[in-house]
Amino acid sequence: MSMKFRGFIQCLCVAGILFFSATRVHAHRVTIFAWVEGDRVHTESRFSGGKAVVNGKIIVYDDRSNKRLLEGVTDAHGNFSFKVPRKTRMRIELLAGAGHRNKWILKEDAFGMSPPTTPSQEVTPGPGKPMEKPDPNLVAAFESTLERLLDKKLSPVMKQLARMAAPKTTLKDVLGGIGYIFGMIGVGMYFHYRSKLKS
Amino acid sequence: MHISEGILSGPVLGAGAVLTMAGCAMGLRHLESDKIARTGIMSACFFVASLIHVPIGPSSVHLLFNGAVGLILGWAAFPALLVALILQAVFFQFGGITTLGINTFIMAFPAVIGYILFRALVRRRAGWALPAAFFTGAFSVFLSGVLAALALMFTEDKFINVAGLVIGAHVPVMLIEGIMTVFLVAFLKRVQPDMLPSEGPSSR
Known part of the structure; x- marks a missing residue:
């Protein structure tokens, strides 16, 4: 075996060791996820190694008008939550310091903005006894309770979905x-x- | 140490791109055709080394391996690291396309400086070579931190604050890379000494 070929094989071995040790660990990148729960938006910021981004700056923009809506700082667990200032498409930016930055887009449908009702969706009363109009206060209370319950139940799923949507190194x-x-x-x-x- | 898109100002990005182009021109001029395989393998090592996360300290850092790349490739570290950083930006979303120039300069310039400063010592007997190897690995990471802080001082914070944050987070990486470079040099001295830098001015 020539010296050059042996050197090549040795370099290949070093690269191989590095490669197989690397596939077991995570990449270095900062990520932010956001999901809506009731009238609040929750965010979670992490380095891909799994460490929480502590004291990372969060800036929330209206993505349509590019207007800054609010800003804040992540806590010791990398979380930051805020009351929805306006139901609009939001761009949530994370500045984790030392040149690390990422963003998360929260679309309008994340706020459960219901589509406008079309006539075909309305229930037409049949012949016979006329349908009684429900009490609007009762309907509002029912809707609000249902929304709160669904948010509570779906919150872990939304969180999981948000996490899954983040790019991963494979x-x-x-x-x-x-x-x-x-x-x-x-x-x-x-x-x-x-x-x-x-x- | 990969600076993301949208952080740096235009002039800083432009300066980084120009410096990297100059470095790559130097690197390609010095790259002998029989060293192409070596350059590619070191580029692959750097590409993968950034995936090795070091879970020590307050922040999240990864290995750089730029000191070892510089020691073996000299000026050819510029094109080798540029290729690796392009692929990291595309495949792992590390850094970004607009920051390629400045990120390459931050990683490759310290590699070349380490090579220039320590290449003579690395060729000597182990008593000199191994400490020199340690300093090459550690110093390259340190200088990369200083350059990153210099680039960020125009947009993020005062130089001293950013430098403290970046260098502080990379102290474990400096130690690990110093030790890794010692092992690499000791290994190469025994089995393939002609891979280590020669006394001459050109890259190997």
Whole structure:
């Protein structure tokens, strides 16, 4: 085995050790998730290694008008929540310091803004006894209770969904990147040996 | 140490891009064709090393490996790290496309400085070479922190505050990379000494 080939194999071994130790750990990136619970928006900010972003700056913008709505700071667990200032599409930005920044877009439908009722959805009273109009106060109270209960029940699911929507580093990404680099080595070697053969 | 999109001002991004282009030109000029495989493998090592998270200290940091890359590649560290950072931005969303120039400069310039300062000592006997290897690994991370703080001082906070935050968070990384570089140099001295930098001015 030539010295050069042995060196190549040794370098490959070092790269291999690094690679297999890396696939077991997390990448370094800052992430923010947000979900709505009742009239409040909850956010969770973490480094991808799992550590909470403590004292990270959160700025909330109206994504339509780009107007700053409010700002705050994450607590010791990386959480920050606020009362919905306006039911609109929001851009929640996280500044975690030292050049780390990310954002989360909260669309209008996250606030449960119901679509306008169309005539086909209205119940038409049948012949016979006319339908009694329900008490509007009772309907409002019922809707509000139902909304609160659903928020409570769905909150963990919303949180989980928000977490799942964040990009993750996969083995495919790692292998893909290494493949690109090795491909470039191949192209370089091709031109190197082609010029060598010509000369 | 990857600066995200939307943090830095235009002039800082522009300066980073220009400096990186100059560094890459130097690197490609010095890159001998029989060192292409070595450059690619070191680039792959850097690409993967950033995934190794160090769970020590108040913040979240990862290995850089730029000192070792610089020691083995010299000026060719610039193109090697640029390629790795492009792929990290695309595959892992580390840093960003607009910050590629400044991020490459922050990682590659300390690698080259470490190479220039310590290459002569690394070729000597172990009593000199191993401490020099440690300082190459640790110093490259330290200088990367200083450069990151310099880039961020125009948009984030005072230099001293950012530098304290970045360098403080990277102290464990400095120690780990110093030790890793010692092992790497000791290994190469035994099995492949011609991979270590020569006394001459050109990159290996």
